[in-house]
Amino acid sequence: MDELSDAAGVPMSAITNAPQSGTAERAERLARAWRLWITAGPGLFWIVLFLVLPSMILLAIGFFSIGNYGNPHLPLTLTPIREVAGYSILGWSPANITTILRSLLQAVSAAGLTILLAYPVVFFIIAQPPALRPLLLLFVILPSWTNQVVRTYAWMELLGPGSALSHLAQTLGLLPPHLGLMPGLLAMQIGLTYNYLPYMVVPLYAAAEKLDWSLVEAGRDLYASGARLFWSAVFPQTLPGLLSGIILVAIPAFGDYVVPTLLGGGKSMMIGALIAAQFLQTPNWPYGAALTIFMLIFTCAGLLVFRVMSKRLGSSEGSML
Amino acid sequence: MSGRLPGSLNAFIAEPVPATITGNRAQHLPMSAPVAAAPNGSIRGAIALEGISRVFGGGVIAVDQINLTIQPGEFFTLLGPSGCGKTTLLRMIAGFETPDAGRILISGREMQNVPAHLRAVNTVFQSYALFPHLSVAENIEFGLRMRRIARPERKLRVDRIMALLQIDAFARRNPAQLSGGQRQRVALARALVNEPDVVLLDEPLSALDAKLRAELQVELMRMQKRLGMTFVFVTHDQHEALVMSDRIAVMERGRLLQVGPVLDVYEQPRSVFVAEFLGQSNIWKFATHAGNVAQTPIGNLVVGAPIGTQRTAMIRPEKIWLYPEAEAPGDRPNLFPGTVREAIYQGASTHYHVELADGAMILALDTNNQAAERSWGPGEKLVLELKPGNIMLIDG
Numbered sequence: 001m002d003e004l005s006d007a008a009g010v011p012m013s014a015i016t017n018a019p020q021s022g023t024a025e026r027a028e029r030l031a032r033a034w035r036l037w038i039t040a041g042p043g044l045f046w047i048v049l050f051l052v053l054p055s056m057i058l059l060a061i062g063f064f065s066i067g068n069y070g071n072p073h074l075p076l077t078l079t080p081i082r083e084v085a086g087y088s089i090l091g092w093s094p095a096n097i098t099t100i101l102r103s104l105l106q107a108v109s110a111a112g113l114t115i116l117l118a119y120p121v122v123f124f125i126i127a128q129p130p131a132l133r134p135l136l137l138l139f140v141i142l143p144s145w146t147n148q149v150v151r152t153y154a155w156m157e158l159l160g161p162g163s164a165l166s167h168l169a170q171t172l173g174l175l176p177p178h179l180g181l182m183p184g185l186l187a188m189q190i191g192l193t194y195n196y197l198p199y200m201v202v203p204l205y206a207a208a209e210k211l212d213w214s215l216v217e218a219g220r221d222l223y224a225s226g227a228r229l230f231w232s233a234v235f236p237q238t239l240p241g242l243l244s245g246i247i248l249v250a251i252p253a254f255g256d257y258v259v260p261t262l263l264g265g266g267k268s269m270m271i272g273a274l275i276a277a278q279f280l281q282t283p284n285w286p287y288g289a290a291l292t293i294f295m296l297i298f299t300c301a302g303l304l305v306f307r308v309m310s311k312r313l314g315s316s317e318g319s320m321l
Numbered sequence: 322m323s324g325r326l327p328g329s330l331n332a333f334i335a336e337p338v339p340a341t342i343t344g345n346r347a348q349h350l351p352m353s354a355p356v357a358a359a360p361n362g363s364i365r366g367a368i369a370l371e372g373i374s375r376v377f378g379g380g381v382i383a384v385d386q387i388n389l390t391i392q393p394g395e396f397f398t399l400l401g402p403s404g405c406g407k408t409t410l411l412r413m414i415a416g417f418e419t420p421d422a423g424r425i426l427i428s429g430r431e432m433q434n435v436p437a438h439l440r441a442v443n444t445v446f447q448s449y450a451l452f453p454h455l456s457v458a459e460n461i462e463f464g465l466r467m468r469r470i471a472r473p474e475r476k477l478r479v480d481r482i483m484a485l486l487q488i489d490a491f492a493r494r495n496p497a498q499l500s501g502g503q504r505q506r507v508a509l510a511r512a513l514v515n516e517p518d519v520v521l522l523d524e525p526l527s528a529l530d531a532k533l534r535a536e537l538q539v540e541l542m543r544m545q546k547r548l549g550m551t552f553v554f555v556t557h558d559q560h561e562a563l564v565m566s567d568r569i570a571v572m573e574r575g576r577l578l579q580v581g582p583v584l585d586v587y588e589q590p591r592s593v594f595v596a597e598f599l600g601q602s603n604i605w606k607f608a609t610h611a612g613n614v615a616q617t618p619i620g621n622l623v624v625g626a627p628i629g630t631q632r633t634a635m636i637r638p639e640k641i642w643l644y645p646e647a648e649a650p651g652d653r654p655n656l657f658p659g660t661v662r663e664a665i666y667q668g669a670s671t672h673y674h675v676e677l678a679d680g681a682m683i684l685a686l687d688t689n690n691q692a693a694e695r696s697w698g699p700g701e702k703l704v705l706e707l708k709p710g711n712i713m714l715i716d717g
Contacts, residue, residue: 215452217417221416221443222515
């Protein structure tokens with residue numbers, strides 16, 4: 001028996017120590033939790049108050065019926081969701097799908113046009129002495145510091161029925177007399193491209209500025225020249241900037257409200273304008289909310305695709321070539 | 322002239338590789354063809370620089386009227402301190418820079434105005450410059466693909482070179498996943514796979530640690546001998562230059578100071594700069610002499626050869642003999658008793674900073690090939706012998 005208790009003596013003392021270290025650990029854990037809340041708390045509060053909560057409210061409104069003034073009203077219903085899909089009392093209509101597809105097309109082609117415009121601009125800036133580059137970049141960014149409505153109004157003047165550009169188009173027979181280049185899809189495309197160009201130029205510039213020129217030399221050394229040199233040694237290096245640029249341009253362009261409203265005219269409805277109409281013109285909050293949620297999901301899905309793409313890019317085995 | 326050297330890549334790789342270069346590029350890229358005498362009677366892999374100059378903006382003369390001939394199959398090293406123009410010279414051979422004057426002949430063809438992508442020359446860059454978005458195999462394949470060589474042959478050649486350089490195990494990996502030494506091998510493979518006339522290497526080992534560097538020096542040298550390609554190697558590391566090169570050119574301020582086999586340049590430097598840049602040396606100027614006795618600051622120095630117009634005497638530290646005071650041979654010239662001021666033990670050898678009777682300092686090196694007792698600590702006395710045959714005379 002003595003031997004046994006002796007043998008047990010060592011672990012016993014260890015056990016008696018255990019609660020003490022336990023309290024220390026608990027205090028440490030508490031302090032850590034405290035630090036976490038102190039540092040992350042304000043940000044979290046901000047996100048909950050201004051992102052999570054409004055989104056939840058929006059989501060909820062999407063399931064209400066319409067009241068007399070277009071306001072959300074009980075009982076809960078799936079009607080707004082069905083409306084987004086194109087179903088109404090009159091049956092199914094492709095109008096919403098057309099609007100979404102049109103918005104998507106406009107966004108994608110705006111992104112494409114800004115890419116085509118941004119590459120020459122960026123490489124022109126890169127070719128200048130380093131001291132001059134920030135100034136040139138500033139010239140690209142400067143217009144975006146003025147109000148988008150003002151800039152779009154300027155395009156209304158430039159493209160309107162009485163404008164020189166419209167006259168030119170009329171004389172060339174591209175446009176019937178007395179019509180303007182605005183309103184219409186072309187005007188909308190010009191407006192979007194113009195508005196979002198800086199958002200393509202800036203990330204592309206950031207990527208191009210830290211271009212590893214030794215890779216370009218390696219390409220030349222290995223018999224590449226001209227377009228093949230660009231595609232194999234320059235373009236892959238600008239891809240991260242290009243992907244950010246596409247996200248920065250396509251997503252806001254997809255939901256843009258000002259440009260389609262001012263330059264698009266009634267025949268070329270875009271989703272941003274459609275949503276705005278549900279709150280401003282013929283109020284229907286639940287439908288507007290449901291449309292917004294749809295747009296959010298759509299955008300998030302797009303972002304996810306891009307994220308996967310850029311991740312694959314990071315560990316690619318040359319899929320880009 | 323001899324044709325292709327026996328150790329070339331084609332000889333190493335059993336089957337002959339068909340020439341598949343199409344179009345007018347073939348004029349500039351006669352790489353796959355069995356080598357013939359080039360137009361001017363010069364042969365493949367030879368480089369001739371004739372009066373090459375390059376002046377940068379602001380009037381900085383980077384390369385100043387250089388004339389140089391590099392033999393086919395030679396391991397040639399451009400050695401010099403940073404800013405001496407060696408990299409600029411290499412870049413002109415590669416085609417990244419255009420000389421302001423002079424001619425560059427590669428394999429007998431005038432190349433100074435031919436763009437880089439049309440030259441049968443490949444470069445191993447200091448930073449490796451591997452394409453980060455391509456795998457190891459794709460990086461190596463790049464040059465062949467740009468030359469529109471058919472896929473099966475591309476694969477064959479890439480596989481062979483990877484096996485040769487023992488990098489086939491990570492063919493599918495990206496450069497970012499490789500160590501410095503592995504990247505260096507990939508960069509080398511990417512150049513060699515094209516079987517260029519000339520391989521240019523711009524300090525390719527400078528980013529590696531000492532041990533790996535020493536290994537790769539030997540491996541690079543063996544590879545070059547085996548493939549028989551002309552290697553032009555740029556370095557500021559004199560040890561590296563000594564280990565690897567057939568011939569070296571020492572450059573300073575855009576000019577070639579001395580060109581020759583490693584042994585000649587080390588043993589018989591023609592200028593103080595070369596003597597000091599390549600290894601360590603004791604150098605004394607002298608104004609007067611009598612026969613073959615130079616009257617130097619450390620005293621009369623008997624030299625091995627009659628003195629002409631030279632006014633500088635030089636001896637390498639390892640060519641100085643060291644004796645304990647009691648064992649000094651009394652009957653020979655150039656014996657200098659001195660006191661050790663500093664002894665720097667370096668494992669295989671020890672450097673001694675010895676102060677002579679009149680206060681002059683001499684650097685002497687003793688190989689530690691004997692028992693530890695034959696060494697000297699600070700303050701201890703010894704006798705140095707500067708054998709006349711070991712003293713070199715330098716102009717100026």
